[in-house]
Amino acid sequence: MLLRSLGVLALATSxxxxxxxxxNSKGEIPLExxxxxxxxxxxFDCIQRNIDNGEHKFDQQNKIIYGPFPKCKETSKPxxxxxxxxxxxxxxxxxxxxxxxxxxxxxHEDAPFSCRLPLSSEMLSIEKGGAYIPxxxxxxxxxxxxxxxxxxSMNVLITKxxxxxxxxxxxxxxxAFGSGTNTTRIVIGEELTxxxxxxxxxxxxxxxxxxxxxxYDDGFYKFPMSFIPMSYTVFYSxxxxxxxxxxxxxxxxxxxxxxxxxxxMPLDNESKQD
Numbered sequence: 546m547l548l549r550s551l552g553v554l555a556l557a558t559s560x561x562x563x564x565x566x567x568x569n570s571k572g573e574i575p576l577e578x579x580x581x582x583x584x585x586x587x588x589f590d591c592i593q594r595n596i597d598n599g600e601h602k603f604d605q606q607n608k609i610i611y612g613p614f615p616k617c618k619e620t621s622k623p624x625x626x627x628x629x630x631x632x633x634x635x636x637x638x639x640x641x642x643x644x645x646x647x648x649x650x651x652x653h654e655d656a657p658f659s660c661r662l663p664l665s666s667e668m669l670s671i672e673k674g675g676a677y678i679p680x681x682x683x684x685x686x687x688x689x690x691x692x693x694x695x696x697x698s699m700n701v702l703i704t705k706x707x708x709x710x711x712x713x714x715x716x717x718x719x720x721a722f723g724s725g726t727n728t729t730r731i732v733i734g735e736e737l738t739x740x741x742x743x744x745x746x747x748x749x750x751x752x753x754x755x756x757x758x759x760x761y762d763d764g765f766y767k768f769p770m771s772f773i774p775m776s777y778t779v780f781y782s783x784x785x786x787x788x789x790x791x792x793x794x795x796x797x798x799x800x801x802x803x804x805x806x807x808x809x810m811p812l813d814n815e816s817k818q819d
Contacts, residue, residue: 565759567664570674578665578675578760580714581628588625589614589680590671591660596646599656614660615644618736626743628714629705637738645733648693651684658682662716664760683722692732698725701743706761707751713761 565574581587590611593602602610613623617636624636640648650656661677663670671677686695704717721741731737751764 565763567676567678569676575664575676575760576758578715579667579670580712581666582711582714583629585628585666586625587628587662588623589660589662591658594647594650594656596643596650599647599650611661615639624739624741626701626741629745629747630743631745632743634741634743635738636741637736639736640731640733642733645693645731648684648695648731649688651682652686652688652693652695658684662719664715678716678719680719681721683720685723686728692730694728695731695737696723696725696728697737697739698723698727699739699741700724701741702746703743704746704749704766707747707749707766708762709747715760717761717766 567575569575590613593610593612594600595602604610615624615638616622617624617638619635619637624634626632626634638644647656651658658681660680660682661671662680664676664678667673667675682699684695684699686693688694699721701719701721703719705715706713706717724742725740729737746766749766749768751762752767
């Protein structure tokens with residue numbers, strides 16, 4: 546316990562005065578979190594905004610009100626995803642009058658579509674004061690007087706700790722952004738299918754300090770100058786598949802070559818007669 550306290554104190558009082566991110570509601574480093582499990586459904590919430598000016602909504606305690614992402618027609622539940630799994634997900638949402646006017650603000654960049662991912666998988670961890678990671682959706686398109694043109698193709702990039710330790714299954718960063726070359730025309734009352742391509746990064750090298758007793762390694766999870774944008778799990782799967790295919794092709798070619806040699810090889814009796 547003493548070593549843990551000394552490690553956290555050393556991080557907080559370093560020469561650069563660096564502060565660990567994220568912290569909980571008390572401003573403390575979340576030393577103990579309940580990790581996610583591979584494939585576990587990740588639910589998150591988003592800031593609720595006023596449609597007239599995009600300002601946050603507040604409750605009676607003057608706290609920002611959060612609510613779920615719009616419901617997907619495919620599942621009848623708010624959009625969610627599986628932890629640590631690369632996947633493509635369709636989410637069809639209906640544009641009520643309120644959501645339509647909010648998207649006018651989002652596309653015009655008058656207000657961000659701001660959400661948050663809990664650092665811990667514990668039920669209601671954020672409500673209990675737990676730390677969270679910002680998760681912003683950058684929708685793009687064009688605003689017209691009679692309709693909206695929205696890019697429905699969204700890349701979702703999520704960074705997790707660069708190891709495969711189950712006790713560190715949490716988040717470093719996350720962002721979603723429009724990545725298509727086409728838009729869909731939407732008016733109030735219509736539906737739009739959002740196409741999410743979710744990709745996880747768990748192979749980024751950490752450029753910073755390590756060794757402290759923290760939720761995960763401390764430092765800059767930096768993209769290298771050139772890298773393969775996939776997780777270790779997917780990368781090793783491709784390597785294994787390539788090895789198996791190569792071995793089968795080699796076996797097939799060798800088998801055909803041996804058969805051909807046997808087909809044209811003279812028998813002993815015929816050789817003697819010659």
